[in-house]
Amino acid sequence: MALRKALRAADAGLGRDYGKLWTSSACSTFGDGIYLTALLLMAAGLTRDPVLLSTVSVAGTLPGLLFALPGGALADRVDRRRIMWVTDAVRFGFVALVAAAVATDRLTIGLLAAVSFALATGEILYTTASQSIVPQIVSRAPERLQRANSRLVSAQILLRDFVGRPLGGALYGVVAWLPPALNALSFGLASALIASVPSRPTAIATARTGLLADLREGMRWLWRHRLLRTLAFAVCIDNFAFMLWNSVLVLMLQDRFGLGGFGFGVMTACLGIGGIVGSLGVSWVSRRAGIAATMMGAMVLEGLATVVVGLTSERVVAGAMLFAVGAAAIGWNVVTVSLRQSLVPAGLQGRVNGTYRLVALAGAPAGAALGGLIGTWQGLRAPFLWSAAVVLLCALMAARVVNRRSVAEAEADVEEDAHLDAT
Template sequence: MTTEIRKLPTGFGRLWTAQTVSSFGDGVTHAALPLLALTLTRDPMELAVITAAATLPWLLFGVLGGALVDRWDRRRTMWVTDAARAALLAIPAAAAALDALSIALLAAVAFLLGLGGLFFDTAATAYLPDLLGRDPALLESANARLRGTQTAASGFAGPPAGSALLALGRAVPLLTDAVSFALSALLVRSLPAQPRPAPHTREPLLRQARAGASYVFRDPLLLGLALRPAVGNIAFLAVETVLALFAHDRLGIGASGFGLLLTAEATGGLLGAGLASFLGRRLGTGTALTCTAAAEGLAILGLAAAPNPYAAGLALALCGAGMGATMVLGPSLRQAIVPAHLIGRVASTSRMLAMCAAPIGAVLGGWLATTYDLRTPLYTAAGLLLTMTALTATMTTNHRIETALQSTIPPHSPHHAESPNPTHQDTPKH
């Protein structure tokens, strides 16, 4: 099926700007929060509490949050959430100015920011296909831009700015992020309203949440799209856990060189996001997803065997490119094929699986490095990624994707082909 490429609507520009501003603020806080914590404690466990607190909302409320977003107005959810996060950051900023910061306060702020991120990200994922008319080509183009600017703002610009702003005062980076959330809320508030999908039934919240999770697990295509980031997070966290030590002990890289390694990975991510639509058109989305997943596995294999920092940087750049392309193609496809009344629950279920997998990877990487060798977690991660690629290749084929996309076309459309009657129900159709 071919899709006519249309121009992105004006409203997307405001959404794009809002995310860019907010991502910059996220990068500022991402660098500043651990540094603020270091002024209070040197206990690794206390520092870990703050890191864990930020991801805990996804583990506790991921699927329920998706069910709530499917009930709520998506645009209102986004701007109210960002306004609330702006107000929230005023609390630790005031505490920093009054020299009243504590680890408990920073952990609570990290948890609430993570909870806000759950609602905002899920609502934005659900709002975008409505804004773009569920056009697959437009979704790929939009997600490529969103992913690219998010990487640039939160990965390149935000962290150095956060470190620099901290030198001006402990409250300054927190206030900067608060301003970014406030600006984002104002921009999102000005977006065009989209009709909220009518609730399919008046089921209890927990039952609706289970229906969303069931929709993912019973559909091979959606399950394949969810398994890749979940297994990928196990692999990537296993690598990330030992990467700094591996770079220092095996490659002889110092602190500045390690920063360059991470920059190489982020640069590859930008390139991959930019090439995602081209790869999807040239190879078909299913084949492109399989190729990018294979590239990630081979890149980590190359990193494990890297004899010098240059080879390691090239391997990480290739891995970043595969990840960048995957994170454009996968979500774009999901947004195009999932019914509007389920998109929040499906997106949050997939994200929750990925978030739950991350701690497993961190523990696995530390155990393998302690028990065997620093290269062992890297080789294991490569094996996991390549095995996952082989297992999910048949779940996300071009044919299966074309069938799923065809089933989303209204019967009166000239592009509609004979297909099973797309009844509006909470069961997979593809």
Template sequence: MRAPVSARLGADFAKLWTASAVSNIGDGVTMAAGPLLVAAITIDPALVGGAVFVQQLPWLLFSLISGAYVDRLDRRRLVVVVNALRAVALAGLTLAVATDTVTVALVYAVFFLLGTGETLADTASGAFLPAIVAPERLATANARLMATFTVANQFVAKPLGAWLFVIAAAAPFGVNALTFAVAAALVATIRPIPAPPATPATSLRVEITEGVRWLWRHRLLRTLAVSMGLGNVVFCAAFAVFVLYVRERLGLSDVGYGFLLTTFAVGGLLGTLLAPRLQATFGAGTLLRAGLVVEVVTHVTLAITTTPLVAAGILVIFGMHTMVWGVIVVTLRQRVVPGHLMGRVGSVYSLLDLGGAALGSLLGGPFARIWGLTTPFWVAAAAMTLITIAAWHPLRNSPPPS
């Protein structure tokens, strides 16, 4: 697979693609093992959900600032430094777990650092992709990266993370530390990226405001960002305690939990493969609106079912939706946003998107503790119905990202 990617999209993209594959395996391992680690320390749903929240909290606190610095600094070097620092943080967590000195507070601290690094590295990566891939190949590049994310992060890493945790609790976090170090080394070999056009020196507040205004004036991007921001609040409220839902409602083991997470990947892989054909057949607007309906149906199904196979089936469909939606939205943003604003506009979008996820993760644990594990899914279904109605007309004539 690597040779065709390199031949079509260039050697620099091949390095970025490889670094993405490696780091996504590590990320997925930690995503599966992290909730298991916290659940091994405490059975409090609020504390389990809090572990997800602290990793997403930096998107609320720092995403706009990170976007401004991404537009100021060398984006390639920024990714390298951040990945190296994340490797160090995970090495420390690995040591604590191996020596049986880990606490919930330490897990929270490390996850917060990982999330902070993510606000910089992810924003920078998305911003410098158009500098190493020709405009007409952006959709293909994004689809390849998303397919790699699906296979590595969700299909391979999730069951691997659960299995490694069962074998040795420290192992998943050590693996993730190694993958970040390898990814940093790979990105360091990418040729220097031309700096964005110079702009007059201004304050961070002025630069951030410029990015906010640009996105808010773009009707389609504004609708997409607000829809997914609100959608992620309720989605992550439901999935913050997914590990407890899987254990107590579906009756699966820790390894079963890891394999159930791979259903996202199965659907996601299908979504990345089918996205171009689906868009050519139905158009971007129809796919975006259909995706909102899929979210409603997903939450209702998970609230009702106690059967693992039914849950797995709807998660496959949901995974397809997320990848199709992602390819359309990311490519559109990379095409229409000016290069010197790429980091700031991307960070505003991420603030709404991932900041919503952080708020949802904070709410999910208390909701589940007070009203039961299915309550967040019912709330999510109702909220997504309202979001779908509100966004239906603005998304009707959405242009393809070309």
């Protein structure tokens, strides 16, 4: 009875199946937050060698570049619901293995790195399938998609960053194996919830075509769609710019403001709180200003706020501007994901989402590496100023394509295709 009430509260008028999806996502995200904090502590407890520690982080970033495209093709070949529950079930096994290794004092850096790689691979497969199944569950109506995505994103930020992470650190100090054990439990519950959602086969069968042909079709579709192609490269550049300064943020906050661990946590919390506000408020903004103006406004706000963070010597101002960056970045994410879901044909959702995410992720590693170099050569203010310049220039260039007219034309094309399919 309690579970039924929880699911009804979670569906937000978007249907019982959406309630299960939301609750499943909330469970696994909460567990992720607990585990991610404990992961850093477990690794630091095994070695103080920065190179060895970095292998765990690197292992967690590689799957995004390796499996974004194959994961998209898989989401168009196989029942997306099945991908999600099987992925969570497998992740349950890997994290349970870590819990057992900690409990028996057999944990190694190699095992943590291998599990990080496996979990990140699962995250790629799960997220691509999840983004592709949302339109099947709530329909492709833009307002319903924005509402669905904003609730998913806000819950993820709240439960992972503000509940899960602090709890993970506290639990690790009490019983070291408890955080991975709870994360395993969260994956198990999430898997069971998704498995209970009725099957929704993909719109087209691709079994008669090869994997490479499927991948080319998804890449070709995205490349030929001028609006989504522009957005894909814009988010790639934006991720590059974000990582320019994010890679040196902790040093800047320590050197300029003299902040310790707690102060750094407060500042990063400003980003997260802004993200929650942005995810929940962006639907209201886009209904009044329009989708295109909301996206371009978010980029401009992010760029201007980044300038202020780089120049200010006031903690309160820096915190407020980080809040603005978080609101702009997550608001942009909700609107662009929802727009993409509404424009891409059902049978291509997986491959186009995979291609889009590969392009989007490609800029982050270069930004992180270059940000450190710029900070060393030109000082810690420089990455923020360069980042702002890149974001504002990107917004100026993207505005030539991302405007009210192009969005209206893209939505009209979808309606025309739907009409032709119906006849």
